[in-house]
Amino acid sequence: MPRSAGSRSERPRNGQRLRLTGGEPGELAIRALGLRKAYRSNWTLRETVGLESLDLELKRGQVLGYLGPNGAGKTTTLKLLAGLIKPTSGQAWLFGDSIEDPSSRRHLGFLPEQPYFYDYLNGLEYLRLAGQLSGLPGHESHEQARHWLGRVGLGSRPGLRLRKYSKGMLQRLGLAAALVHRPRLLILDEPMSGLDPFGRRDVRDLILEQKAAGVTVLFSSHILPDVELLCDRVAMLSGGRLARLASVDQLLLDAAHRVEIACRVSPRAELPGAWRESVKLVRRGRGASLVLGDEDMVGDVLTWLLRGGAQITSVTPQRASLEALLLSATEGVSSETERRSA
Amino acid sequence: MKALWIAHNTYREATRDRVLPGMVGAGVAILLVAQLATPLALGEGVRLTVDFGLSAISIVGLLTVLLIGTNMVGKELERRTIYNLLSRPISRSAYLVGKWIGLAAALWSVAAILGGALWLSLVLRGVQGHGAAVMQATYFAALELSVVTAVAVMFSSLSTPVLSALYTLGVYVVGQWSYDLRGLSEKVAPPLSTLMRWAADLAPNLPLFNMRTLAAQAQTADLAHTAIATAYALVYSGCMLCLAAAAFESKDFK
Numbered sequence: 001m002p003r004s005a006g007s008r009s010e011r012p013r014n015g016q017r018l019r020l021t022g023g024e025p026g027e028l029a030i031r032a033l034g035l036r037k038a039y040r041s042n043w044t045l046r047e048t049v050g051l052e053s054l055d056l057e058l059k060r061g062q063v064l065g066y067l068g069p070n071g072a073g074k075t076t077t078l079k080l081l082a083g084l085i086k087p088t089s090g091q092a093w094l095f096g097d098s099i100e101d102p103s104s105r106r107h108l109g110f111l112p113e114q115p116y117f118y119d120y121l122n123g124l125e126y127l128r129l130a131g132q133l134s135g136l137p138g139h140e141s142h143e144q145a146r147h148w149l150g151r152v153g154l155g156s157r158p159g160l161r162l163r164k165y166s167k168g169m170l171q172r173l174g175l176a177a178a179l180v181h182r183p184r185l186l187i188l189d190e191p192m193s194g195l196d197p198f199g200r201r202d203v204r205d206l207i208l209e210q211k212a213a214g215v216t217v218l219f220s221s222h223i224l225p226d227v228e229l230l231c232d233r234v235a236m237l238s239g240g241r242l243a244r245l246a247s248v249d250q251l252l253l254d255a256a257h258r259v260e261i262a263c264r265v266s267p268r269a270e271l272p273g274a275w276r277e278s279v280k281l282v283r284r285g286r287g288a289s290l291v292l293g294d295e296d297m298v299g300d301v302l303t304w305l306l307r308g309g310a311q312i313t314s315v316t317p318q319r320a321s322l323e324a325l326l327l328s329a330t331e332g333v334s335s336e337t338e339r340r341s342a
Numbered sequence: 343m344k345a346l347w348i349a350h351n352t353y354r355e356a357t358r359d360r361v362l363p364g365m366v367g368a369g370v371a372i373l374l375v376a377q378l379a380t381p382l383a384l385g386e387g388v389r390l391t392v393d394f395g396l397s398a399i400s401i402v403g404l405l406t407v408l409l410i411g412t413n414m415v416g417k418e419l420e421r422r423t424i425y426n427l428l429s430r431p432i433s434r435s436a437y438l439v440g441k442w443i444g445l446a447a448a449l450w451s452v453a454a455i456l457g458g459a460l461w462l463s464l465v466l467r468g469v470q471g472h473g474a475a476v477m478q479a480t481y482f483a484a485l486e487l488s489v490v491t492a493v494a495v496m497f498s499s500l501s502t503p504v505l506s507a508l509y510t511l512g513v514y515v516v517g518q519w520s521y522d523l524r525g526l527s528e529k530v531a532p533p534l535s536t537l538m539r540w541a542a543d544l545a546p547n548l549p550l551f552n553m554r555t556l557a558a559q560a561q562t563a564d565l566a567h568t569a570i571a572t573a574y575a576l577v578y579s580g581c582m583l584c585l586a587a588a589a590f591e592s593k594d595f596k
Contacts, residue, residue, distance in 0.1 A: 028468045039594070079595070082425075084428060100420075103431050105430055108430075108431075112426070112429070116425075120358040121351075124352075133347055133348075133427060134358060134431065177426060
């Protein structure tokens with residue numbers, strides 16, 4: 001299928017700047033320019049690059065999914081934006097304020113991967129502390145702490161010490177702590193990690209609720225159906241580099257579409273030689289299925305089948321999955337990185 | 343203000359830790375031992391009680407700093423609880439100041455409890471006139487612990503818990519014997535003498551806070567000495583926290 005006009009789906013080259021949205025700087029929740037993080041070993045002095053020249057712009061109110069295999073640089077990016085690690089070079093801004101300035105985090109709600117908490121506190125005390133540190137006055141922090149503890153399903157036992165919380169409860173508490181001061185930007189590192197299906201559904205609902213309220217969300221995840229459901233856009237990382245950046249719809253639209261036709265066909269029927277590369281015929285007893293690599297061929301193949309007396313049972317478009325796209329995007333960058341290092 | 347929220351949380355952490363009640367118990371036990379030993383003190387029972395009581399505050403306080411203070415920042419890094427704090431609009435220096443205030447406040451509470459227990463034991467024995475001296479000596483002991491806490495916070499933000507405990511203990515020992523070290527440096531050849539002088543100059547002047555002898559005689563230090571010791575404790579702690587903040591500012595929380 002031809003790419004639609006005005007498509008923003010791009011494969012960045014080295015050092016190329018990518019613009020996620022066409023917004024003015026004032027409309028941007030996140031802006032990163034040449035953001036790079038390298039770690040140097042204290043013993044061998046060897047440098048490992050965690051993130052390489054990231055240019056990223058995220059408009060207010062959008063939800064961006066951050067994808068990539070382990071070690072791709074997802075957590076590094078999120079920690080850089082949250083001020084937990086310092087960039088080796090490059091700059092980034094949250095709502096126009098440099099990430100070097102702690103006040104840039106006043107509108108930020110951050111959930112680290114596998115969050116840890118003070119086990120000597122209870123849920124209510126912890127959320128109050130989180131609210132106070134994010135600038136809520138005393139009484140408001142108490143009210144918001146109660147509200148969010150209830151909202152994430154932990155309100156029935158506000159005095160329970162955190163050391164008695166299960167992993168799923170801690171994840172919910174982390175999310176409540178990220179939301180307690182009603183931030184304008186949420187950065188969530190693997191928010192669904194460690195949750196059962198019910199917990200995942202609750203987190204999904206919370207993110208959708210925040211999206212509807214106009215909160216900008218940047219989250220990393222390995223659970224691709226969730227990303228597909230929640231995100232406006234997706235950034236794919238591999239080997240510390242941005243491999244691809246586009247809207248979810250665009251990514252799926254750009255991908256090759258396959259179509260499967262199930263039918264009853266004569267056992268003697270043979271595919272025309274010109275289609276051998278693009279159509280695969282699989283016989284199953286009296287039936288058969290034809291898998292078309294290009295949906296533009298559907299009309300021609302159906303005409304050929306009907307002329308040959310075949311009975312069509314179904315015609316099913318097979319959409320490329322985000323997983324396949326992720327694998328293809330990250331493999332491309334990995335092999336390029338390998339070639340460069342060879 | 344945010345440093346005070348960190349301080350409040352650190353105070354809560356310290357007071358809910360099992361170490362602190364254990365230390366208070368140990369301090370009270372030292373006082374009881376002093377009571378039992380007074381018949382053997384040949385008329386110096388009051389001096390013994392005051393000396394033991396004030397020493398208990400210093401020892402228990404030092405142990406608390408070594409067990410909790412030197413582990414304070416390291417534990418947050420190891421358990422990654424620091425992610426939830428520093429991803430909020432709070433500077434790293436405010437975080438360290440809050441940690442120091444919180445633990446120092448916990449140590450002041452311990453000093454107050456043990457100072458109160460010492461005063462009570464004197465009153466129960468019918469000893470009069472030591473109230474002000476014990477109170478002032480307790481204040482000085484708490485000042486000393488605040489300085490040691492700042493040293494612990496500094497090392498804790500730079501190093502592992504075990505190494506910070508060792509370094510803090512080293513600084514405490516050098517600080518306690520800084521006058522002797524300075525005197526000794528005149529009797530040895532360079533470069534050892536220079537090294538000893540530097541160590542004595544850089545370590546905190548802890549004998550400044552030792553009021554045990556005066557308190558045992560029911561005497562108090564004058565206002566000028568109290569003001570100088572208070573200012574010294576604040577300035578020295580401030581310097582330690584500045585060093586800690588400078589090192590902490592560029593730290594990556596991986």
